[in-house]
Amino acid sequence: MANDHRPDTRRTLTLRDVSEASGVSEMTVSRVLRNRGDVSRSTRDRVMKAAKDLGYVPNKIAGGLASQRVNLVAVIIPSLSNMVFPEVLTGISQVLDDTGLQPVVGVTNYSPEREERVLYEMLSWRPSGVIVAGLEHSDAARAMLTNAGIPIVEIMDVDGPAIDSVVGISHHRAGQMMAQTILAAGYRRIGFLGTQMPHDHRARKRLEGFTAALAAAGLALEDREYYDGGSALLKGREMTQAILSRRPDLDFLYYSNDMIGAGGLLHCLDAGIDVPGRLGLAGFNGVELLDGLRVRLATMDACRLEVGRAAAEILTGKTADGRSSGVRIELTPRLDPGQTIRAPR
Amino acid sequence: MANDHRPDTRRTLTLRDVSEASGVSEMTVSRVLRNRGDVSRSTRDRVMKAAKDLGYVPNKIAGGLASQRVNLVAVIIPSLSNMVFPEVLTGISQVLDDTGLQPVVGVTNYSPEREERVLYEMLSWRPSGVIVAGLEHSDAARAMLTNAGIPIVEIMDVDGPAIDSVVGISHHRAGQMMAQTILAAGYRRIGFLGTQMPHDHRARKRLEGFTAALAAAGLALEDREYYDGGSALLKGREMTQAILSRRPDLDFLYYSNDMIGAGGLLHCLDAGIDVPGRLGLAGFNGVELLDGLRVRLATMDACRLEVGRAAAEILTGKTADGRSSGVRIELTPRLDPGQTIRAPR
DNA sequence: CCAAGGACCGTTAGCGGTAACATAGCGCAT
DNA sequence: ATGCGCTATGTTACCGCTAACGGTCCTTGG
Structure with a gap:
């Protein structure tokens, strides 16, 4: 009963x-x-x-x-809690809404094992397409995607071989661009603050591109600070305080994302540090939140909405030539210098 | 080809x-x-x-x-972009993860028509349960839920009649509590800042409870300011500036959510306004973001994680008496006075 | 006036699994 | 030896819907 x-x-x-x-x-x-x-x-x-x-x-x-036909599109993303993927989803929904296709979201928490499980679950519903964040997958996951017999779109990243279609930006180049901009502005003693996530390959690639550009100028990162979990804004604050007390001579801080960057910026404002004169700051993602700060943080837009839209358009065959497989779209992130990088000298 | x-x-x-x-x-x-x-x-x-x-x-x-059995649970929420529902989802996932049940999320954008459409789509997959935000639904949606023959859990709000089970807080009482706390602290000239969303019934109920408590003390809201769309943090800033320039005599600002509240707080800090002495502030939701601000905004926790967990537990029969229908759980929101309400006089 | 071609609607045969029930083989107490 | 109970496997009949095809009218041009 x-x-x-x-x-x-x-x-x-x-x-x-x-x-x-x-x-x-x-x-x-x-x-x-x-x-x-x-x-x-x-x-x-x-x-x-x-x-x-x-x-x-x-x-x-x-x-x-x-x-033998199901109007579902599997969308597999690492997280819902950092504001970036919801915007990708918005882009996907916008395009899919008039097509009868329906997105179904799976979250992996940046875990390859979970990605594999989630993918298996999703494929067992026989969706008509898959959108999955990133190019890195376990062997089993890659095999499933390859053999699924449906269009696959890997998104957010183009630095590597794709299974089928791919839409995104080059995070390597994004890191490189930011480094070049920073160097052009005359900053030399640069620190990095990021997340402790071995499976966030895009953050890793940005940092690689960043350090490569520094190396090309004969420089290296002076110091690094990592965090793991908790409120990103608060962590950004704390990490910034920590790295600056350890290395007060640093003249630039590069953050792996805008949330911790914003936290760092708030700390600098509160501490009366001259930004961008004595210390420059930059983040990554172009999150809306930044608009509300008194000083606009330098950042780079990851084209999240556009990535979502393009991925969905590939699946619906709304591409230039009507293909829904083997499409490659590399978008160019826009660098917004905000007010935390001084003018090039 | x-x-x-x-x-x-x-x-x-x-x-x-x-x-x-x-x-x-x-x-x-x-x-x-x-x-x-x-x-x-x-x-x-x-x-x-x-x-x-x-x-x-x-x-x-x-x-x-x-x-004749499908391991899906339909989860229908208004939005993914404001940090509050992702946390509910996290709670749901935590509980569902070990049960073989899988959540499928639908987003309504606070539109009753969309809710109806999404619900229809979801029910056509014959899920084994439905979790839906809010108690207000179109007649058709209500009929579908009633006749679906599966457990239904309405979440986030308990102020009204439930279709089947319900888990949430009383937003009416939440608004009331906040008003009483504000009044006890001696604030008297109170303004309200909120969103222009006719279908956000929970925000409406909070405001109703709030004004009811003011009325009981012989007071009324002195002024109101509404916004619609855009970056909440920025809007909070702008609205606060606007309402204060119009009514500089206000001594308290009540925000319908923490994001605009945080924006308002940032404005006040930047403008050198004495908070909480000359002006008190309060928001709603207890979002993690607030931890990163220099001054902690007064807020009220909506028990989002707990709501998600409890809803999922009902569907899986993990309740005290093993029931998965007709359960009613009212949680009590915790009021966090933060540092933006002065001590009661 | 008749064949051809629509417009409209019904019949049949699955889709790829699983519930429910059969069946076969075996050990063991009687 | 007999029969019972158990384990391990196979058989059958769907689940609710749709693709494919067939049939019946009715119109229409030659």
Whole structure:
């Protein structure tokens, strides 16, 4: 009695119920409900009314099995909590909304094992496409994607070989660009503050590009500070205080993301540090939050909305040549110097 | 040739392929893969190996149809972009992760029409439960929920009649509590700053509770300011500036959420306003972001994680009495006075 | 007037699994 | 030896819907 929900008096409705209520065959009802094939206006109306009156809700499980077609798109992302992926999702939804395709989101928490599990679960629903963040996957996950027989779009990153289609920016180049901008402004003693996440490959690639550009100028990072978990804004504050008390001579701090960058900026403002004169700051992502700070943090836009839109357009074949496989789109991130990098000298 | 993905040389695998590869019946393969029923150790191993070697991924569409059971839980929320619902999702996932149930998220953007559409889509997958934010639904949506024949949990709000189960806080009382705290601290000329969202019923209820408590003390809101869209932090800044330039005599600002509250706080700090002496501030939600500000904003925790966990526990029957229907859980929000309300006089 | 071609609707045969029930083989107490 | 109970596996009949095809009218041009 505890778990019994609606004992069985009213089974859940099927096409048959609607067909009996409207006096036509199940097939005709199916045609009406899917708006496919020829049905006369009068029977269409009759069927629609019956369906609505009964409160019939189609069974996509059965429909999907019969038609071998499912209007789902699997979207696999590392996290929902950092503001960046929700915006990608928004882009995806915008495009998918008018196509009958529906995104289903899976979250991996930056864990390859979880990615593999989530992917397996998703593929078992036989979606008509997959959008997955990043190019790095376990061997098993890669095999599943390769053999799924559906279009795959890897997003956010183009630095590496793609399984099928890919949309994103080069984080290596993004790091490089930022470093060059910083160097051009005359900063020389540079520290890095980032997250302790071995599986955040995009952050890693940005840092690699960054240090490569420093190396090309005969420089290296002077110091690093990492954090793990907790409020990013607060951590940014604390880390900044820590690194500056250890190395007060640093003249630039490069943050792996805008949240900790914003925290650092708040600390500098509160501490009365001359930004960008004595100390320059830069983050990454172009999050909306930054607009609310008194001083605008230098950042780089990862084109999140655009990435989501482009990925969805590939899956729906809305590309230039109508292809939905093997497409490669590299977007160019815009560097916003904000007010925390001084003018080039 | 454009859209053709994997021409058809290798069809997608079925149980039959695994059964042939391992020399047992499809049924036995099914038993092995679901870990159900008696299968000898040796055949189990053989089947597992065959499935792995082939790269077989079960078809849950077919399985769901046959078993009349689908391990999905529909989760319907208004938004993903404001940090509050992701935390609810985290709570839900934490509990569901070990149960084989999988959340599927739908976003309504605070639109009743979209809620109805999303709900219809979700129900057509025949999930084993629904978690939906809020108690307000269109008639059609309410009918669908009532007739779905599965456990329904409405979350985040308990101020009103529930369809089935409900988990949340009373926003009316939350607003009331905040008002009483503010009044006890001696503030008297109070302004409100909020979002222009007619369908955010919880914000509305908080404000109703708030004004009711003011009225009980013979007071009313002195002024209001609304915004719509854009960066909440920035809007909070701008609105605060606007309302204060219009009514410099106000001694308290009540914000409908923490993001705009934080923006307001930043403005006040930058403008050198004495907080909480001359002006008190309070928001709502207890978002993590606030930890990173120099001055902690007064707020009220909406128990988001706990709400998510409790909702999931209801669906999985992990309640005190094992019920998964008709449960009502009212949580008590914790008021955190932070540093923006002065001590009661 | 008739064949051809729509418009409209029904029938049949699955889709890929699983519930429920059979069946086969074996050990063991009687 | 017999029969019972258990384990391990196979068989059958769907689940609710749709693709594919077939049939019946009715229109229409020659």
